[in-house]
Amino acid sequence: MAAEVQVFDAVLVVLLLWLGWRALASADLFKAVVQFIVFGLLLSLAWVRLGAPDVALAEAAIGAGLAGALLLDTLARLGRSGAADEARPLGLTPARTGIALAALGLAALLVASALALPERWPGLAEPALQQLRASGVSNPVTATLLNYRAWDTLLEVGVLMLAVLGVWILEAEPALPRPAPDPMLGLLLRVLLPLTVIVAGYLLWVGAHAPGGAFQGAALLAAGGVLWHLARPLSLGPSPVVRAVVVLGFAVFLAVGVATAVLGGGLLTFPPEHAGAIILVIEAAAMLSIALIMVALFVGRERAPSDAGIPDSAADASAVPGAPNPGAAP
């Protein structure tokens, strides 16, 4: 990573700030969301420039891809009247002047503290790299996530589970009118879905010693799942199978934590000789859960004619006359 500021960085920062502002201030919410998606994609370039390829992978798949799909889906459901906003949604009014001043004041405080920080700082890089041999993996980000600070990651998987429970608690929504079946989308799905699974498995495995890991793999799987839902609507309501997979990651993680607390050195303290295998097991379970949770967050609870489980083949859906979407013809 080059530490020198290049023209590229200046252009990227200006573009990010402009797109970030347009994503907030565009009167048309559709434009705002599209600008937010582009903002997310450019943000992953910034992560690469700052030497954080793990974050860049997650940002490109989650921040730009999945968040964008969620926002566009909600816009479509709000309809034309629900998506309408003021002509100058963030224009300064007397009531907003106080908010603007507060935001500027916070920014000034943050700038002052950022300028007061030393230009070079060892941070926790040294201890994180020194303990790497005992962590079971050689990618320090994976070691931090799944070993040094496994407690954070356990709670994160818990938060994800709570989010999907929150969505399921809400009343089921009527299914959106589906567009006409698109043979290209079906074809794309047939090619992309197996590739998605392979690349997600690769990311999970390679995360032990290179950028990648459970979150990036899960994000990719979730993107595949969303594409699947768009081509052939899934029904991912709280059926027993779906519930089991949603809980799987948290349950395995917690079981490992309890086992290490009872048998070993303490909650989530992995014995160095088994740490690699333990991390892989946790990551595999977490990847499946996180991917399904993200697809379930996107699908939500639709009032579908057939609300029983996951339709595992599009043939079922297309065989039902009057189904909301006959699915893409294979």
Next chain:
Amino acid sequence: MSLALLYGLAGIALVAMGLYAALAARHVLRRLLGLNVLGSGVFMMLVALASRTTGIATRPDPVPHAMVLTGIVVAVSATALGLALLRRMHAHDGSPRLPEDRDAGSP
């Protein structure tokens, strides 16, 4: 100006923008966009600060990277829940604004 400072200041600008939009906007979707930009600004500050290890360690500090990774996943799930609540409110009240932001004659 170092790379860390440039991106750190950009992150601060994003935090200010996002905070203003989250508080000033009336449409809930725009508020959620504001929260997301605010979050992106915080992530950018963290990753920028992590890159200050140049010349000391062989790579940037991995701990803030792991925190940002966690943050991205939590942010998207919180956004999804927020959007689901927004759709529920819109289906119930017919308005995408919070009750105190609704005035007569506007959506």
